[in-house]
Amino acid sequence: MSFSIVLIWVAYEVRWFYPEMQRYFGDAGTLAGQQLATRSRTYLQASLETLGTESLTEEALKKVKTNLDLAYGFLDIGLYRERYDCTEASLALLDDFDRLIDSPEVPDSRESVAHLLPVIQCATVIEMGQWSRRSVVAMEMVESIDWHQRVFLWGTILFYVIGLGFWWMHEKQRRAFTQSIRDKLNWMQQALEDPLTGAHNRRALDSDLLGHLAQYKRGSKPFSLIMCDIDYFKSYNDAFGHADGDEALKQIVSAISKTLRASDRIYRYGGEEFAIILPDTDGNEAVDVGLRAIEAVETLYIVNPESPYEKLTISAGLASTTTSIEEPDTLIRLADDRLYEAKSSGKNRLSTG
Template identity: 35%
Template sequence: MPMAAPDDAKRDLIAWLQQLPMRHRWLRWAVLAASFAFSVASAYYFSVQVRQEAHSRFETVAVGVANDVHSRIRAYGDVLYALRGLFDSSTEVTRDEFHQFAQALSLSERYPGVTNISFTFRVPHARKLQFERAVRAEKSPLVKGLPEFAIKPPGDRPEYAVLIYLEPMGKNVVAWGFDLNADPLRRSAVDRARDSGQISASSGVTLLRDGTAPVASTLLRLAVYRGGGVPGSLEERQRLYMGIVGSAVRVGEMIDATLSKEVLARAQLQIYEEVGGEGAAKDTLLFDSAASGPAAAAAAPGDFSRYEVTRSLAVGDREWRLRIVPRKDPVDLLDKAGVTAILAALLAISALVFWLMTSVAISESRGAELAQRNREAALLRERLREQAMRDKLTGLYNRHYVEEWFGLELRRAQRHGWSIAAIMLDIDHFKRFNDTFGHEAGDLVLRELAGALGRTTRGSDVASRYGGEEFLVLLPECPFDAALRRAERMREEVAKLELRYGDRPLGPVTVSLGVAVFPDHTKESEELLRCADEALYAAKQAGRNRVVAYSADPQKAGARAGV
């Protein structure tokens, strides 16, 4: 019988509410509207989460695309460095030797998109006729059947950069003897390569072999100097400059060979050459997979630009910006159905609430009850969130949160080349406070230590109670020497504490601290914490109340001690 009493009270309450006059009927409609809005907002929230997950998945694909393109471009650059090495290793590279080197490269199989590799010889105007006669006098079978050699276009110029070796010759024969200095765009690339000693690039160039065909290529140039290597000064580079090795790359063919049809069917890739300033309006479009290649036959991409991913990569002395946009909605059909199901379920619940309110005529009471529940739920969620992140006694972050944060921060540091310092500290003789003054006094020491850490840390630092009387402070972008100084400040701040429990002084409070830094000591999060813990142990063994820096050799561990 006692178990049935609550149910009886509920039935009595409902019966009493049913006898109330139907006042404030508008309230149930207001609640219905609020429930509907909550349903829509919840569905919107889940749809945002779904889109964010879809964006993350697509970003993984896009990063893979960018990395593949970058690897391909680097391979093309390596060809030029190999060509320069060929000329550096010999006092004279003949046409036949250049041909054999090109044959060994297997350009069409290993470097798709490269239409040719070349060597351009520097010819002063005074040696023009002598140079032309020397080339015409060559006996190599490679020049048999070719048109009579002449520097072109005709005309006198102070200096010529003449394309003399071209592989494969074939369709590229129209460029044989072409003076790169006669074209401002090509001359700019030559001058930049000569003066820097590095690869220069010019994009959007139409090769002579392509005539008026709408096929744009990227030219890569690398200077060769007499005596080999790259002279140290600009003046020396200009004086010893002998010629240019180069290659021509058709971007579209390179992309088709680099990326699979499946990837291009999923993602639209646009490549821009950044020509100064910010924004695509000032950049030159070099390639668009939606307008060329196998992907052109696919359905036109929808408006999925909110998922776009952009990456920049260096191509010689130029920057390419890769814009990657999904061609299909990256949100899975099941995810969309899930959001719809959530919305339908929430709307059904809203309708049910409205029906219940109408049936028992308790709009006002029901509205107040629902509001109260919503407030309690919000407070509960906030408390649960704080409990999941914070240590209840000290208010510092807890171990679970700091380990999760540390993993994310370490990956960011690895990506950007930043340092992270870990300071592990432990209260010396903490058991004495509990045994002598009681556990409440020990709790007081822990809280005051947390306050001392708060006074000696930056806003970007993360201080946590790692367990018992052990604490961990993580300092992003903090080099080794600075971490040691910060640890010493923490030790000094704690040593200043003069604590009393009731009317009894607790005596001196000191800490031992171990310091380890990424990447100085290790490159893994678990290893970094282990190193800091070993340094802390060394501080304890050395007499406590001191800072010890981690060292793989315990005999070389550095320490700072408070006396």
């Protein structure tokens, strides 16, 4: 808005104010731009010069009469009659001289000067008076231009500052809105994460299972779910305390995460149990992921004297989507059943049913 007002102001200056000034002063040097009194004086001087230097032939007299008629017309102006006392007398002298020209005896140089010189002097007085008035107008115009320039300068600065103010307010509001969105996203992300391990939580698991299952029903590739449980973890906690147990949970989640693809996700299902969703992965492909996860935990070699393996291990159960699976809970129960099979058959292994 501020810049629009400035543009309108510039258009006013360029399209109206300065052209008016130029029309008033710009063509003063041309014949058409001269004052009427100046043009009258020019024709009077030309007539006087003709009468004094040329032989008074019929053609010369005709030229003189034409110049006198023009001089009379340019001097016979209401403004001149009103403001300059010499105007009426000068017009009367021109009438008298015109009659002399028409008489049989043409006036000589002395008579011509006697009649025309006062008229020329009057035209000069009018010319100088008008120039004085024009000088006053010129000074007023200069002051007006100076005022316009000052107002234009400070107005432009004011509108520019206002524009910056509106931009700053908009930018401040935009940043506050962006920060609010970021805070909400962070809060939503934190609401879906387990604060201890950094894995996604049960709420995120339920939401993602619904989404993947809906995509599968619309024709997408099957996906797989692995349920994992840390073997003999209760005895580990009892032996080393919950602080070491929490540290072990974080290490195990980190180790399993490193074996997964970017599209795969690990969730803390509860306590020492975890879930892994493998998008676009059928049962055969998911087996390799489950085995790598088991191996990654073994490689940590977190000592657990209560385990027959003398270290912390995990058991896993694998289930993949089929047309008979309609609800997320069905897939979870299937994977949980196979996890139970892995636990029952010796732990530290993957059961696929």
